[in-house]
Amino acid sequence: MNDAKGAEGVEGVEGVAEAEGTKDVIKLLLAEDQGMMRGALALLLGLEDDFEIVAQLGNGDEIVPRALETRPDVALLDIELPGRSGLDAAAALREALPECQVLILTTFGRPGYLRRAMEAGAAGFLVKDGPVEELAVAIRRVLAGERVIDPGLAAAALSAGPNPLTQRERDVLSAAVDGATVADIAAKVHLSPATVRNYLSSAIGKTQTRNRMEAVRAARQNGWL
């Protein structure tokens, strides 16, 4: 029955640390769509004396606005979010608030995700499988200017190579995820059905699979999509 509910108001003991005037409190933004995970992480990180969660949200579109408003030192971003993707938001955030470090925190260690995260200027990439303790450590290291990346994942990302799919191939494949027919896809992407089939075929070829379903799986698996 403890009321640790505050999404914004983190009043209380924080005032004491701040009184010294020295700026040793680390301000965090937390974007994660699973409410329970978000709440648990927020409470957990709040236990560290020098961490302060200045914003927590479950929607990708709010990341940049809230960051500009609250000026966090580190932004913890999930990738799969309603609205804007965490990777998208990361790039925009680096642009809008360069002094804020981005730490990607995701369920899936897809090689392509890591690659895109790095390209978006993220300073770290963590998978949710690891122990919680990793998180606080990673935040401090990122703030110290280090890059934090799972070594095994880095290897996988390199061995997987860059995304071989062309823009259109990705569009078409993305539109095919939930079993849409060629006609559906064509309508969604505004292309001729014949063209759609060509892109699907080439995507299937590049992923070395046998049909669109396998191609979608492979592309997802590698974080190309």
Next chain:
Amino acid sequence: MNDAKGAEGVEGVEGVAEAEGTKDVIKLLLAEDQGMMRGALALLLGLEDDFEIVAQLGNGDEIVPRALETRPDVALLDIELPGRSGLDAAAALREALPECQVLILTTFGRPGYLRRAMEAGAAGFLVKDGPVEELAVAIRRVLAGERVIDPGLAAAALSAGPNPLTQRERDVLSAAVDGATVADIAAKVHLSPATVRNYLSSAIGKTQTRNRMEAVRAARQNGWL
């Protein structure tokens, strides 16, 4: 099968007198595959004075053995786990350790999951979207003999109706998830290709979809798989 009516819990008196033993500490078992989530929840629940986590694990197969060993009062189980499914384990656990209440904690509020959880004898069903505070409350209510179910989910489960798919249809559909061809499926399930196509067709009909991919999605969505 006709137990659909008993979904709503008894709003009985809460003050259960623990006459014998004065058991004031609540022992918990926590099964969750995501390491970070597991750790965060464990730490969090550990903050409550009267909770004690006696086991935490990330594998479905270990649930029953560890429960027999540690004798928890409540078992918090995720559904999607490596090894045995949480729903499976719930049924076995109710059998092996009836005094232990089962609380299912899952990412997806699939109607079929709820139904199966109830059939397996679970006392509660939470989705990970809700706030963390729900969790501690739910544990206490479950222990008091109440049933804890998201009302919206209960409605969805009822409106969705029971699983219309037959055993074989489920087998075949499950084997088709990652883009396997008819021949692949036939080999995996040890059936004639012709039979496989018949089952696929009827599954597509029952799910009111247009192809196997949509059928798989629909079946997944409803928790029939």
Next chain:
DNA sequence: AAGGCCCTGGGACAAATGTCACGGCCATCC
């Protein structure tokens, strides 16, 4: 005993899918 449902197969057919070869239009790079 009769009806119902599921399991298992087969055959035939229309539709969708995957492949290939071919055009033309644009960029960019050497």
Next chain:
DNA sequence: GGATGGCCGTGACATTTGTCCCAGGGCCTT
């Protein structure tokens, strides 16, 4: 300037997929 490669489309073709028939066997319940 020419080569390359992405983009967009067409037409033809073989294969796969989805549908609709059919039939027999097993297992229930009425």
